[in-house]
Amino acid sequence: MKKRQFDRRKKMMADVLANPAYRPMRLRELAALLDVPRTKRKELYRVMDALVEEGRAQLHANGTYTRAEVSCVSGVFLAHPKGFGFVDIGEGEEDIFIPEDQTNRAMDQDKVQVKVHEKAVGKRKEGTIIKILEHGRREVVGIYQKNGQYGFVLPDNPRLCRDLFIPGGHSQGAAAGDKVVAVITSYGSKRKGPEGRIQEILGKNGETGMDILSIVKNYDIPVEFPEKVIRQADRVRDELIPGDFYGRRDIRHWTMITMDGEDAKDLDDAVSLTWGDGLYHLGVHIADVSNYVQAGSALDREALRRGTSVYLTDRVIPMLPGKLSNGICSLNEGEDRLALSCLMDVDREGRVVSHEIVETVICSNQRMTYTEVQKILDDSDSAVCEKYQEFAEIFRKMDELSALLRRRRKMRGSIDFDFPESKITLDSSGKPVSVEIYQHNRAMELIEDFMILANETVAQEFCEEQIPFVYRTHGEPDPEKVEKLLAFVHSQGIPAQKAKERISPLEIQQILREIQGHANEALVSRLALRSMQQARYTVECTGHFGLASRYYCHFTSPIRRYPDLQIHRIIKDKLRGRMNAEKKAFYTGILEEAARQSSVTERRAEEVEREVEKLKKAQYMQEHLGEEFEGIISGVTGWGIYVELPNTIEGLVHISMLDDDYYQFDEEKMLLTGEKTGKTYTLGQAVKIRVMAVDLYQKNIDFAIQNTKG
Numbered sequence: 001m002k003k004r005q006f007d008r009r010k011k012m013m014a015d016v017l018a019n020p021a022y023r024p025m026r027l028r029e030l031a032a033l034l035d036v037p038r039t040k041r042k043e044l045y046r047v048m049d050a051l052v053e054e055g056r057a058q059l060h061a062n063g064t065y066t067r068a069e070v071s072c073v074s075g076v077f078l079a080h081p082k083g084f085g086f087v088d089i090g091e092g093e094e095d096i097f098i099p100e101d102q103t104n105r106a107m108d109q110d111k112v113q114v115k116v117h118e119k120a121v122g123k124r125k126e127g128t129i130i131k132i133l134e135h136g137r138r139e140v141v142g143i144y145q146k147n148g149q150y151g152f153v154l155p156d157n158p159r160l161c162r163d164l165f166i167p168g169g170h171s172q173g174a175a176a177g178d179k180v181v182a183v184i185t186s187y188g189s190k191r192k193g194p195e196g197r198i199q200e201i202l203g204k205n206g207e208t209g210m211d212i213l214s215i216v217k218n219y220d221i222p223v224e225f226p227e228k229v230i231r232q233a234d235r236v237r238d239e240l241i242p243g244d245f246y247g248r249r250d251i252r253h254w255t256m257i258t259m260d261g262e263d264a265k266d267l268d269d270a271v272s273l274t275w276g277d278g279l280y281h282l283g284v285h286i287a288d289v290s291n292y293v294q295a296g297s298a299l300d301r302e303a304l305r306r307g308t309s310v311y312l313t314d315r316v317i318p319m320l321p322g323k324l325s326n327g328i329c330s331l332n333e334g335e336d337r338l339a340l341s342c343l344m345d346v347d348r349e350g351r352v353v354s355h356e357i358v359e360t361v362i363c364s365n366q367r368m369t370y371t372e373v374q375k376i377l378d379d380s381d382s383a384v385c386e387k388y389q390e391f392a393e394i395f396r397k398m399d400e401l402s403a404l405l406r407r408r409r410k411m412r413g414s415i416d417f418d419f420p421e422s423k424i425t426l427d428s429s430g431k432p433v434s435v436e437i438y439q440h441n442r443a444m445e446l447i448e449d450f451m452i453l454a455n456e457t458v459a460q461e462f463c464e465e466q467i468p469f470v471y472r473t474h475g476e477p478d479p480e481k482v483e484k485l486l487a488f489v490h491s492q493g494i495p496a497q498k499a500k501e502r503i504s505p506l507e508i509q510q511i512l513r514e515i516q517g518h519a520n521e522a523l524v525s526r527l528a529l530r531s532m533q534q535a536r537y538t539v540e541c542t543g544h545f546g547l548a549s550r551y552y553c554h555f556t557s558p559i560r561r562y563p564d565l566q567i568h569r570i571i572k573d574k575l576r577g578r579m580n581a582e583k584k585a586f587y588t589g590i591l592e593e594a595a596r597q598s599s600v601t602e603r604r605a606e607e608v609e610r611e612v613e614k615l616k617k618a619q620y621m622q623e624h625l626g627e628e629f630e631g632i633i634s635g636v637t638g639w640g641i642y643v644e645l646p647n648t649i650e651g652l653v654h655i656s657m658l659d660d661d662y663y664q665f666d667e668e669k670m671l672l673t674g675e676k677t678g679k680t681y682t683l684g685q686a687v688k689i690r691v692m693a694v695d696l697y698q699k700n701i702d703f704a705i706q707n708t709k710g
Helices: 003-018 027-033 038-053 210-218 227-234 298-306 322-328 370-378 382-387 389-412 442-464 479-491 505-514 521-530 562-575 581-622
Strands: 057-059 065-067 072-079 085-088 096-098 111-116 127-134 139-147 150-155 164-166 178-186 195-204 257-260 269-276 279-287 336-346 352-363 366-369 421-426 432-438 471-473 536-538 628-637 640-644 650-654 663-666 671-674 680-682 686-695 700-709
Touching (some): 003 027, 003 038, 003 057, 003 065, 003 581, 027 038, 038 057, 072 096, 072 127, 096 111, 139 195, 139 210, 178 210, 195 210, 227 298, 227 322, 257 370, 269 442, 279 442, 298 581, 336 442, 352 442, 352 562, 366 370, 370 382, 370 389, 370 442, 382 389, 389 442, 389 505, 421 581, 432 581, 505 521, 521 628, 536 581, 562 581, 581 686, 581 700, 628 680
Parallel strands (some): 164 195, 257 366
Antiparallel strands (some): 057 065, 085 096, 139 178, 150 164, 178 195, 336 352, 421 432, 628 640, 628 686, 640 650, 663 671, 671 680, 686 700
């Protein structure tokens, strides 16, 4: 039974139990009531067992089922280093606070059943964990400490509050101070802590790159490829053969360019552009990875398990082995490659008036970097302009088309969040030597505009033809967060409103336009982003709020994203006339799980990237203890204020470090006010701070206010 169908049946049975007219019944009576045939009763058993497991139903000694007597829900426990935690019960639902003495020894990421207490007015929901349904962690990454014949693993993850006991004979020869991965063999009890055995010795704590590797291992991100996957990749040819051309359009004579960052090795998109008769003929050509990664193969299963490539400050953890991602699948300059091409005719208003998706053979004429293209567009470097003069007119026309597409998206309400990203530079030992704002340019925007157009065009075709597909969707913002955003924007004297109960993309875009050049531009952009839901992969085409797009998918990066790879297979089955009823049923059966897994692995990659960035920023600020910097208040809470420096580094000024005063927190206005002094701290306020402390374990930076500005 598919998950979505199973969840619908659980909801239906929960509604039956909750009906006031319902009386306690055995399963046989329930089956008769609902007219469930004998052949389907096993499915009913499964549904009722799941409801009992989740605490939504109760099975009595006489075999009858009733609605649970206490309000219980299930979710994932998110532990806090101080011992308490929260239970995430699903998207759009408020999480449940779990006090330290109510966790019932649950570990971070455990799936748990929670008894929800009555909610006090104005307070968040609280609960008690009454049952651990499933342990979320199987391994612990940390430092091994030896104690005679036995030892302990001190977890790197501060959310894991208990050390892992390693009995004698289970250390695999680890020495004191080694960084290790340990398998949990027992989760412990009231009287006994968790136990485990060493599975892998990563190396000595403090070795170059060990800090990042520990984070990667802690999030269970696969680093090494299984031997079977490597063997399969090694069997792939390095060059095309005549048979590869069969059924494909040969467009190797087209002028085609790849445009990426200086360090990029996995080049999965190339663009071409010609013009005439009032139309731009834009080609977006994407590496045909599906030709080399067959569905259901070891390569495919590993790609699905990974879901995405992970880009960290000192390494890339690829979704596919380098033999493919940097080799035959990469659209390297001067080399024949297989591609899926989306060929679009775009008019002078930025509308796609016709398009075609076709299997092709291409050859990139030139591998360009964003920096080089920007210099050509600016005519700022005569040597670069002369070197690439044969492509200069194409780049100018691409820039012209990009401006049209961007203007058209803005007219419909597409939101462009323009806030600084971090660029962290490491030395050869992995030590951060600089943290700067990552500079975007028009060349990067140009490629982004072309990729968005191709993604929309592909998604629209398959949605309108009702072919099973994977879409990239983005829901409407959380109404409460939107109200807080509007309240803050109004407090800054910026006119902002929404015409209806729910805000539109155009209205958020208007807010961002109003704050352009404002001192709090980056801050308001970040608050607006935080009001949004997370984008995810779904099998329903429900649109993309942030892009104000009715149709959207990810088609353009199959080397580094699994949904794109899966989409390519669907496209090729359609192009080759294989999209019959049987094939549609096959895709219907697998795509929901592929979309869910891809969303999960994407979140995991984002969390790892964020944790590594936090660590490197903390390491950088450790070298600047006692120094003073200017920044702006980026967050106001009941426990203090967060200050962001111009280079994107953020630290906390704990409320105890403000003044010898008692501060009241106004959540609606995001304001801290001193009772005696009347001094206030609010979002966007300029302050001077001193770096007081750095905690590399928690990855936290502590500031102290020196004085406010203005």
